[in-house]
Amino acid sequence: MLNRSRKALLSLILFVAPAFALYVIFLVIPMIQGSYFSFTNWDGLNKSYSFVGIHNFVEAIRDDANFRTAILFTAKYVIVAVVLQNAIALLLALLIESQRKAKGLFRTLFFMPNMLSIIISTFMWVFVFSKVMPALSKFAALKFLGISWLGDPDVSFWTIMLVSVWGGVGTLMLIYMSAIQGIPQHLKEAAIIDGATPIHMFRYITMPLIAHALTICTFLTLNSSFKVYDLIFALTGGGPARATQVITMNILEEAYQRNYRYGYASAKAIILFLIILVITMIQVSVMKKREVEA
Amino acid sequence: MRRQLSSVVSLLVLAVMAIYFLFPIYMALINSFKTQSEMFTSVLSLPSSLRLDNYVQAFQKANMLRSAWNTIVVTVTGIVGIVFFSSMAGYKLSRTSGKLSHAVFLLFVASMLIPFQTIMVTLTKMAKDLGLQGSPFGLGVVCAGLGVNMAIFLYHGFVKGVPRELDESAEMDGCGEFRTFFAIIFPLLLPITFTIVILNLLWLWNDFLLPVLLLTDFRKYTLVLTINMFFGKYSREWSLILASLILSSIPIVIIFAIFQRWIIQGITEGAVKG
Numbered sequence: 001m002l003n004r005s006r007k008a009l010l011s012l013i014l015f016v017a018p019a020f021a022l023y024v025i026f027l028v029i030p031m032i033q034g035s036y037f038s039f040t041n042w043d044g045l046n047k048s049y050s051f052v053g054i055h056n057f058v059e060a061i062r063d064d065a066n067f068r069t070a071i072l073f074t075a076k077y078v079i080v081a082v083v084l085q086n087a088i089a090l091l092l093a094l095l096i097e098s099q100r101k102a103k104g105l106f107r108t109l110f111f112m113p114n115m116l117s118i119i120i121s122t123f124m125w126v127f128v129f130s131k132v133m134p135a136l137s138k139f140a141a142l143k144f145l146g147i148s149w150l151g152d153p154d155v156s157f158w159t160i161m162l163v164s165v166w167g168g169v170g171t172l173m174l175i176y177m178s179a180i181q182g183i184p185q186h187l188k189e190a191a192i193i194d195g196a197t198p199i200h201m202f203r204y205i206t207m208p209l210i211a212h213a214l215t216i217c218t219f220l221t222l223n224s225s226f227k228v229y230d231l232i233f234a235l236t237g238g239g240p241a242r243a244t245q246v247i248t249m250n251i252l253e254e255a256y257q258r259n260y261r262y263g264y265a266s267a268k269a270i271i272l273f274l275i276i277l278v279i280t281m282i283q284v285s286v287m288k289k290r291e292v293e294a
Numbered sequence: 295m296r297r298q299l300s301s302v303v304s305l306l307v308l309a310v311m312a313i314y315f316l317f318p319i320y321m322a323l324i325n326s327f328k329t330q331s332e333m334f335t336s337v338l339s340l341p342s343s344l345r346l347d348n349y350v351q352a353f354q355k356a357n358m359l360r361s362a363w364n365t366i367v368v369t370v371t372g373i374v375g376i377v378f379f380s381s382m383a384g385y386k387l388s389r390t391s392g393k394l395s396h397a398v399f400l401l402f403v404a405s406m407l408i409p410f411q412t413i414m415v416t417l418t419k420m421a422k423d424l425g426l427q428g429s430p431f432g433l434g435v436v437c438a439g440l441g442v443n444m445a446i447f448l449y450h451g452f453v454k455g456v457p458r459e460l461d462e463s464a465e466m467d468g469c470g471e472f473r474t475f476f477a478i479i480f481p482l483l484l485p486i487t488f489t490i491v492i493l494n495l496l497w498l499w500n501d502f503l504l505p506v507l508l509l510t511d512f513r514k515y516t517l518v519l520t521i522n523m524f525f526g527k528y529s530r531e532w533s534l535i536l537a538s539l540i541l542s543s544i545p546i547v548i549i550f551a552i553f554q555r556w557i558i559q560g561i562t563e564g565a566v567k568g
């Protein structure tokens with residue numbers, strides 16, 4: 001008997017050890033090291049460094065104006081991106097599902113940007129904003145397109161959003177479409193027989209029954225927008241003058257470009273982790289409660 | 295009548311959105327055939343001829359073949375590592391009951407919440423210490439380490455649907471555990487394996503930040519990094535850049551065209567279960 005359970009343990013170890021080793025080396029240890037360094041003033045190169053307690057955290061939250069700007073800009077980005085991406089993805093899913101023809105065509109079209117590298121597709125947008133829009137604005141009716149898309153911080157937030165929605169809605173739309181397809185036909189029919197208008201249908205049938213998809217998609221967008229980097233790097237580079245700098249960019253700048261303050265950058269990275277953790281936890285637990293079974 | 299009106303309106307909205315989605319790609323495509331001077335005089339019009347000059351130049355100047363090869367090395371290393379190790383681990387963790395197995399599985403799942411940004415600085419240092427910095431293969435190994443948690447989660451769930459009797463009958467026939475897994479179980483995991491391959495392919499092929507941190511030599515750059523460098527170097531020669539953007543997107547578009555149905559299914563499933 002003992003022999004048997006020992007054999008089972010051995011086979012568990014043999015099967016799991018390789019993956020576990022990779023996981024420990026590239027995820028667990030960096031995470032622990034990062035947490036550890038966040039309490040030090042290590043510069044990434046020097047052998048010697050000292051403990052500074054929670055000083056890094058205090059400095060990041062209290063004294064670092066750039067970091068605060070980055071957090072605020074990221075927060076603004078997250079709120080608008082989560083709302084817009086989900087609203088547009090849901091709208092597209094509903095519209096496509098209501099079509100009889102060309103469903104596949106539209107689905108492919110709106111999903112396509114998700115296949116491309118964000119860097120590469122954003123460079124196409126840079127071309128659009130720097131060359132095509134000025135050309136279009138020469139037509140009298142399109143004069144409003146002549147604005148400074150990337151140079152003016154007030155405008156560039158919406159420019160970023162335009163590209164963010166473009167690249168972000170595809171996956172969400174697929175998830176919403178599959179949720180809409182999962183709504184039982186008899187519920188829709190019953191609602192129609194009872195004389196429900198399309199708005200009633202959406203409010204009382206569709207929305208409650210795709211609530212799980214809403215939870216997933218909100219989680220996905222929250223997660224990805226807090227971590228946004230590629231898009232903003234390629235579009236504005238964080239500029240003009242750090243006006244569109246996001247948290248990830250600020251961390252990288254701290255660790256590699258400015259003073260090589262690894263310890264400090266680690267503290268900021270931990271703050272980012274905690275922000276994402278707390279907010280997604282709240283989001284999932286609140287939204288899970290509202291879900292109903294069909 | 296009302297019904298018709300609403301379907302016309304919805305078609306109209308879809309059409310407007312379609313223009314928005316196609317616009318940058320269309321603009322990049324038509325201008326990639328123009329000479330620099332033709333582009334300046336008429337950005338909006340179709341190219342006067344389908345000259346492939348920009349493409350040939352971009353292909354050579356950006357060393358597309360080399361970067362494509364580097365990208366393939368990263369992607370294949372990462373995907374093979376993830377699929378191989380995660381399928382084994384996910385299968386065993388799903389089949390074994392007990393506290394240890396459960397705890398290990400929870401550890402894997404919980405780590406999915408760690409954002410890459412939180413560990414990137416120390417991860418880069420770790421890769422450097424292990425001699426994995428600077429090579430596409432090393433980058434692939436690091437990616438495998440980052441990707442196993444989600445793949446294990448997906449395999450773990452899928453294996454529950456594979457009857458245990460298969461393991462038992464194979465064992466009775468004297469089949470060793472590894473052979474049972476690779477000869478009998480693994481082929482049955484193909485649907486979820488395909489989902490995992492797709493999700494990781496999109497991540498690895500298009501990843502930017504981790505390669506930037508790990509690949510220091512431009513000769514080892516992946517396609518995305520090469521394009522980024524190219525963009526900085528020839529920032530005024532849009533026609534050349536656009537050709538390079540289109541060129542570097544072709545492989546993934548071809549893959550999408552061939553596997554579209556499975557990709558869409560895989561992404562939906564991966565997201566809903568993950």
